[in-house]
Amino acid sequence: MRKLVLTFAFFVTLFAQQAASLSLAPEEFVASRQLACVLAEQSLGYLSEKEYGARTHTVLDGYDGAERDNILAKALGYMDGLMFSIDDANPDLVDERLQSYVESNSCEQSDYYQVTVSL
Numbered sequence: 042m043r044k045l046v047l048t049f050a051f052f053v054t055l056f057a058q059q060a061a062s063l064s065l066a067p068e069e070f071v072a073s074r075q076l077a078c079v080l081a082e083q084s085l086g087y088l089s090e091k092e093y094g095a096r097t098h099t100v101l102d103g104y105d106g107a108e109r110d111n112i113l114a115k116a117l118g119y120m121d122g123l124m125f126s127i128d129d130a131n132p133d134l135v136d137e138r139l140q141s142y143v144e145s146n147s148c149e150q151s152d153y154y155q156v157t158v159s160l
Contacts, residue, residue, distance in 0.1 A: 069111060069112050072104070073115035073116045074119070075100045076100045076101070077119035077120060077142075077147075079097055080116055080117070081123075081139045082143055084120075085139050085140060087143070101114070146151035
């Protein structure tokens with residue numbers, strides 16, 4: 042009986058740690074939305090490699106490796122959601138959706154949208 046309880050406790054602890062690593066704090070959630078804007082601008086060709094690196098660095102600065110991974114995963118999820126149900130026969134729709142997202146309130150009215158950093 043004791044083995045069963047210890048095994049159960051082990052798995053509960055393991056799953057709880059994994060669930061916590063997938064959740065985002067409010068700051069990480071904001072950072073993921075900011076990073077999604079950067080990714081959209083990069084996809085549209087609006088940013089040079091230097092600008093892309095500087096903006097990405099600005100968004101992810103101050104987060105540890107696991108938090109950065111979570112932020113990137115969430116930002117990629119936004120991008121995936123934007124591309125949902127786009128037919129391969131209409132590639133112009135990809136640019137239209139990205140353009141619409143970059144011009145949306147999510148990106149344009151953000152304080153981050155106006156930030157530039159020199160490294």
